Amino acid sequence: MGRLTKYVLNHLSRPTVQRIAGVVIPAAGLFMRGRRVECPVCGKRFRKFFSYGYVSSRSGALCPHCMSLERHRLLWLWLERKTDFFSAPYRLLHIAPEHCFLRPFERLFGEKYVTADLESPLAKVKLDVQQMPFDECEFDVVICNHILEHVEDDRKALSEIFRVMRHSGWGILLSPVDYGLEVSYEDPTKTTPEERREAFGQPDHLRIFGRDYADRLSSAGFIVEEIRATDFLSADEITRFGIATDRIHFVRKL
Ligand SMILES: [Zn+2]
Known part of the structure; x- marks a missing residue:
């Protein structure tokens, strides 16, 4: 860069x-x-x-x-081909909304689309994902991408996401995962941006998730499915749509 x-x-x-x-x-x-x-x-x-x-x-x-x-394009294709996301009247909570999804989701869900973030002016609700001002089971679908590596207590955030999701609801919880790492790496003694950059690769990251990422999601109560691009896209499509090695973490609440 x-x-x-x-x-x-x-x-x-x-x-x-x-x-x-x-x-x-x-x-x-x-x-x-x-x-x-x-x-x-x-x-x-x-x-x-x-x-x-x-x-x-x-x-x-x-x-x-x-x-x-790459991950947004992968997620879009998966939502389009493998879910009823684009046709069901879902009440959607989108935490830390990505710029590229804002307009299309707004068009799809209108008033039922709730965006939330700690600081982004793009979001309608200002909140801390570790303590959300929503009722239990308020949302059909929750999307929360690249946030869990930033928060102090990712388990608390996950239990909050689980709480506000309705039964039979589902969600997408993407985070950067280092698949070379067996267990996620955290160290609460690293508190300055410099220390965190050194330890976790970015000044605002508090951990590096490893291969136990899906287990951490399960611990919150979710049924977790890990989806790869090759599960539903051809090699030509992977090239044409510019997809990398990201995986989708699809979670469901029974
Ligand atoms: Zn585009």
Whole structure:
């Protein structure tokens, strides 16, 4: 990643970065005209996706139009092909809403779409995921991506997500997982941004999830299913849609 990008990510707040990116990236996308890759989220085609990544730059990662990443495109395709997400009148809680999903989800669910975040101005409700101001069983579907590695107590956050989800409801809980690690790595003595960057790879990360990630989700009471791109996409589609090795963690509450 370029020095300028790293400086911006380290020194500006997430909402500010999102606002700047929302103007700069689509403008730069004009130089990516072509048809080789396709973003299922916004439906646009390009010569290639932009490179992007905090720790190291990944080629073919970022959609020049809606700013979806590999995991967002994977999730979109899975929701479209394997669930009734796009046709059911769900009441949806979307924690830390991703920019690329906001408009399409708003169009789909209208008033039943609740966005929530600790700081993002994109979200309707300001909250801490470890203590949410919602009633038990209030939501049919909960989406919470790349948050559990940021919170002090991920078990508390998971029990809250479980509480606000209705019975027979379901959710998507994506987090970065290091599959080379057997057990998730945490160390509460690492408290400064520098220490956390050194230990967990990012100044705002509090842990690195390992292969026990799915078990941690199960411990909260969920039935967990781990889905890979190859489970439902062809090799050609994986290339065309710019999908990486991310897995989807699909959870259900009985
Ligand atoms: Zn897109």
